[in-house]
Amino acid sequence: MRVGEQSTDPIDLVLGEVPVPAPLTPEDIRLAVRAVVVHAAEEWPAGPKCRNDGSAYPCRLHRWGRRVLLAHGLNDRQVDAVIRHGNPFVRVPFPFTATGPAPDERAVPRPTRPASAAAPHWPRAS
Numbered sequence: 209m210r211v212g213e214q215s216t217d218p219i220d221l222v223l224g225e226v227p228v229p230a231p232l233t234p235e236d237i238r239l240a241v242r243a244v245v246v247h248a249a250e251e252w253p254a255g256p257k258c259r260n261d262g263s264a265y266p267c268r269l270h271r272w273g274r275r276v277l278l279a280h281g282l283n284d285r286q287v288d289a290v291i292r293h294g295n296p297f298v299r300v301p302f303p304f305t306a307t308g309p310a311p312d313e314r315a316v317p318r319p320t321r322p323a324s325a326a327a328p329h330w331p332r333a334s
Contacts, residue, residue, distance in 0.1 A: 219263075219268075220268060223268070225268065225271065225272070226268055226269070226271075226272040228272070228275050228276050228279055229276075232276065232279060232302075233302075234302040236276055237276065237277070237280055237300050237302055237304075238297075238300075239273070239276075240272070240273040240277050240280070241273070241277070241290055241296060241297075241298055241300055242273070242296040242297070243269040243270060243272060243273030243276075244270055244273040244287060244290060244291050245290065245291055245293075245294060245295065245296040245298075246259070246260050246269075247259065247260045247261070247266070247267050247269045247270035247273070248291050248294075249265040249266070250265075258270065274287055277290070277300070280300070280302075280304050281303075282300070282304060
């Protein structure tokens with residue numbers, strides 16, 4: 209089954225599709241990235257299945273995550289790259305622009321540790 213096709217899984221027929229939130233939040237984007245990575249395809253003799261729950265690929269959560277990322281502005285190639293990256297915690301900028309983070313997105317300064325605190329100092333064995 210392809211990503212755009214209707215599922216014939218009985219659970220999908222009863223529950224339908226998970227709706228995409230109207231105003232997308234950074235949390236929605238983080239959950240969508242996690243959904244597409246964790247629920248990626250895994251090859252089986254009977255065909256691809258969801259890596260997480262063994263249902264027919266793409267499962268409901270994978271389809272939802274892909275739709276959210278597409279609504280956020282990513283294209284299919286970028287979503288596939290997120291899946292291939294394999295890290296469910298990869299950061300997708302919010303708001304997303306094709307050329308990178310939006311100009312109004314400011315980097316949050318992170319506290320820095322002094323160089324002496326960078327590496328732990330262990331007592332010498334005597």
